[in-house]
Amino acid sequence: MEKKELLYEGKAKKVYTTENPDVLIVDYKDDATAFNGVKKGTIVGKGVVNNRMTNHIFKMLEEKGIPTHFIEELSDRETAVKKVEIVPLEVIVRNVAAGSFSKKLGIEEGFRLLSPTLEFSYKNDELGDPMINDYYAVAIGAATREEIDKITELVFKINEILVDYFKSIKVDLIDFKVEFGRYKGQIILADEISPDTCRFWDSETHEKLDKDRFRRDLGHVEEAYEEIYRRIGLA
Ligand code: C5P
Structure with missing residues (x-):
């Protein structure tokens, strides 16, 4: 699966379209903001932690009957998700x-x-x-x-x-x-x-x-x- 166009860039993540209209790729950044963007900084390695931790927890929740957008972890920072x-x-x-x-x-x-x-x-x-x-x-x-x-x-x-x-x-x-x-x-x-x-x-x-x-x-x-x-x- 490959990233096509940048759909959206938020404070901590970038979201890309893919060849499948129902699937997006989320790319987690190390950028950190607080107080509605007033405070800005970098937390080295945060993107990896947040991506892999979110996926780990979403998989666990799915097993317990909670529907999530998770599809597949593509790399340390990138995950394929359902387009919601x-x-x-x-x-x-x-x-x-x-x-x-x-x-x-x-x-x-x-x-x-x-x-x-x-x-x-x-x-x-x-x-x-x-x-x-x-x-x-x-x-x-x-x-x-x-x-x-x-x-x-x-x-x-x-x-x-x-x-x-x-x-x-x-x-x-x-x-x-x-x-x-x-x-x-x-x-x-x-x-x-x-x-x-x-x-x-x-x-x-x-x-x-x-x-x-x-x-x-x-x-x-x-x-x-x-x-x-x-x-x-x-x-
Ligand atoms: O700041 P507050 O006490 O309302 O935050 C409650 C919880 O929601 C905290 O865990 C905080 O990390 C989270 N939160 C968030 N994004 C926001 C506001 C709060 O993740 N924009």
């Missing part, structure tokens, strides 16, 4: 208070939530991805009620699978963001699951093993990505 129409929502699940949740509600980072939470942001760079609720999403045509219900069912199932999996490698899954796409009438998991899009804390030391190290200038950014990669068994 992205639902313009960032779907965020939280198990432990951190980040914007802690800031907004004045709840200390690390507080274990009494039940997992779900929130939606409307994907729009100009607006800074504002948080919306399910009624807004339906009202503005971002998704239908049926799609929201399916996404909700899938994302809580994904959370359960991931919490158990990360526990087994001594990592607490604090929160994560995923995106879904429409493919042949079905809602499937798209985009990525990586240290860019999840908060991972070491279960014992609570050391941060994710992009917060870059966002907050905590140092040892590459090492954190490498450590997650190693624990997953990919290094």
